Amino acid sequence: MMIRREGSDDVDAIHAVTAAAFRGVAHSAPPVEPGGDPGEATLVSWLRDDAGWIPEFSLVAIEDDQVVGHVLATRAHVAARPVLGLGPLSVLPRRQGSGVGTALMHAVLGAADALGEPLVGLLGDPSYYRRFGFVPAQPAGITAPDPAWGDNFQVRTLSRYDGLTGRFQYAAPFDRL
Numbered sequence: 808m809m810i811r812r813e814g815s816d817d818v819d820a821i822h823a824v825t826a827a828a829f830r831g832v833a834h835s836a837p838p839v840e841p842g843g844d845p846g847e848a849t850l851v852s853w854l855r856d857d858a859g860w861i862p863e864f865s866l867v868a869i870e871d872d873q874v875v876g877h878v879l880a881t882r883a884h885v886a887a888r889p890v891l892g893l894g895p896l897s898v899l900p901r902r903q904g905s906g907v908g909t910a911l912m913h914a915v916l917g918a919a920d921a922l923g924e925p926l927v928g929l930l931g932d933p934s935y936y937r938r939f940g941f942v943p944a945q946p947a948g949i950t951a952p953d954p955a956w957g958d959n960f961q962v963r964t965l966s967r968y969d970g971l972t973g974r975f976q977y978a979a980p981f982d983r984l
Contacts, residue, residue, distance in 0.1 A: 808907065810914040813865040813877070818855075820874035821867065821897075822848050828897035834932075836984045846984045847895040854881050859978030863922060864891065866914050868898070868907045875902045878911040880919060883928060885949055886973025891919055892981070893929040912939050916963065925967040928975045930960050939963060948972030952981075 813821065822844070829835035829845035836846025843849070854860055859882035868876035876898040883892030893915065898907045916939060919927055928944060929936065930951075941961035944951055951960035952975055960975070 808875070808910060809869045810866055810910055811869065812862065813867050817867050817874055821851060821877045824874055824877055824899055825851055825895060825897040827899055828903075829895070839984075847897070850895065850980055850984060851877075851879060853980035853983060854879065854978060857881070857978050857980050859883070859892075859980075861891075863918060864915055866911055866918070868911055870902075875899045876907040876911050878908075878915045880915055880927060881978040883978060884976045885926065885928075885971050888925075888971055888973075890926040890928060890971070890975070891924050892975075892977040893927050894931070896931075909938075912936075916940075916965070920965040920967075923967050924965055925969065925971055926965060927963045928960065928977075929962075930956055933958050933961060936961055936963075944975065950974040952977060 826844035826848040829847045838844060839846055839849045861882060864880035866878050867874045878896045880891040880893045883890050896908055896911060941963045943958040944960045944962045947962050949962050
């Protein structure tokens, strides 16, 4: 498996992987259009067209010249300071549980740290993301965009973290879901 930046030829494959990964999953965003793909697949397209898009943080996992996974981090803010919002993380259902998601997470977190980002926030299952150093955001002084998310909203501090606290705000397209 190889992890690399998304290329223009990967867009359709990323959409397909994201749709497949979130189709029928209880926590997935509802389709934007009735009967359409899960909201996460549409969200990736919206994010590409947003000012918060950072190409260096859109990574694909490739096996046998096929996209089998994708992770994305976009510009977010805590108290008006730039941070990253991670998601969605998508892996083809037949490849889930095989290390693809883990490899993508390590790659995107390594890239974020290397490029001087202070913090990454995400909404997800704490039992999965804890292994990457994520902790519930509220005790760390970061307020979730929606307080009902509780411990499912998590943060991971990086080398440039300096005690930043406040309300977390994702890139604008997240508000459309």
